[in-house]
Amino acid sequence: MKEFVVYTVLRIVLFLASFGVVVGLMALFLGGxxxxxWAVVLAFLISGIASYFILDRQREAFARxxxxxxxxxAAAFEERKAREDRDDHEDPR
Incomplete structure (x- = not known):
């Protein structure tokens, strides 16, 4: 759960930073x-691409x-299934 929270918080921070840069550049070049x-769309695209490279370690930790x-x-499910099969074979009704 910790890995999920860390990755999600970093994605949000990266989006907000991208949004700030995009708004700043748009305001600078478009006269305020x-x-x-479009600022949100560009920030989303930039942060998504950047997170692919910047947050690779956090994404890998989350995936692991x-x-x-x-x-x-899966192991617990297989154990329950095997135990149930053993119980079925031992009880010939």
Missing amino acids: RYNLF RVEERASRA
């Missing part, structure tokens, strides 16, 4: 005016954690 819709949990859940 900017279009909020998810894989570990999935493996444990």
Whole structure:
């Protein structure tokens, strides 16, 4: 869960930083005016591309954690299934 929170918070921070830069550049080049819709779209695209490279380590840690949990859940499921099969074979009704 910690990895998810860290990755999500960093993605939000990266988006807000991208948004600030985009709004600043738009205001600078457009004489103090900017279009909020395009600023959000550009910030989203920039932060998405940047996060692919910048947040690689956090994304990998999150993926490992998810894989570990999935493996444990699958192993527990297989154990319950095997136990149920043993119980079915021992009780010939």
